[in-house]
């Protein structure tokens with residue numbers, strides 16, 4: 001029998017439906033609906049939207065509202081929001097809840113100046129008491145489970161993450177994702193997974209911990225799971241132009257060898273991604289925004305440069321598709 005007074009401790013299984021999750025890490029201007037859909041079909045267990053400004057949601061900004069759109073097939077899915085102002089964050093809870101995602105993810109990790117410089121994202125790591133106060137308040141007022149994504153610290157000499165993660169858990173969050181870098185590192189150096197492992201292996205921590213940073217292959221994913229015992233991983237840059245990484249991870253966890261992905265298949269999936277983007281945002285925007293994906297789809301192909309230039313220079317869908325056909329033909333000869 002359900003007892004409303006008894007708050008069940010979330011598990012990675014109860015939250016995300018798997019005993020270990022391989023999720024797509026949220027990326028601004030990358031993890032939009034079409035790309036998430038693609039990653040899901042390739043085996044991603046968990047999806048999170050791009051980060052969305054709470055203040056923009058509260059003033060009904062069309063572009064931000066559109067970032068919350070998802071299909072039922074994309075569940076379990078989290079909508080990620082950011083902001084520095086507690087009232088704005090609280091007000092956007094209802095706007096997000098109306099979309100009925102599986103959870104709301106709070107971004108306490110973004111290092112870019114226009115976000116962190118205003119005290120949002122990883123900027124809040126300079127004021128841990130505020131982070132805890134706002135998180136607790138969001139959990140209290142949210143109809144949805146609240147999760148947090150953060151970094152190790154603001155800089156090397158600030159409060160160790162193991163302390164503030166316990167406090168975040170005490171705020172009542174359902175799960176925690178940790179990118180193994182500090183704010184001041186931005187994206188430089190290597191992600192420090194030992195600190196992520198310390199959080200996970202702290203006996204006081206009971207909520208699911210998802211590790212993140214520099215997972216670029218299924219082998220690295222297997223190693224991070226084995227060494228650090230996390231409940232799941234989030235893959236960001238390693239999935240750009242490479243949604244197959246989710247399938248490869250699944251194979252590796254089942255002890256299977258990686259599958260070779262042919263150039264033909266790369267062309268096919270890239271075409272699907274492009275067409276789905278055109279459907280979602282219209283030809284002009286989609287053709288333009290897809291340009292940042294091509295280099296990764298065809299990474300490492302000998303003599304690819306002229307094709308890359310043709311792809312990023314093609315002004316219409318028809319011309320882009322023609323270049324994709326030419327790539328397919330050229331590399332199967």
Ligand SMILES: Cc1cc2nc3c(=O)[nH]c(=O)nc-3n(C[C@H](O)[C@H](O)[C@H](O)COP(=O)(O)O)c2cc1C
Pocket residue numbers: 025026027028029030049050051080107109110149179212213214215234235236237238
């Ligand atoms: C282009 C780009 C955009 C990003 N946007 C977001 C975002 O909107 N929200 C977020 O929590 N993290 C964002 N991140 C951080 C990633 O989710 C991830 O934490 C980071 O890239 C480290 O993981 P990786 O090494 O697997 O890429 C972004 C990263 C990149 C490269």
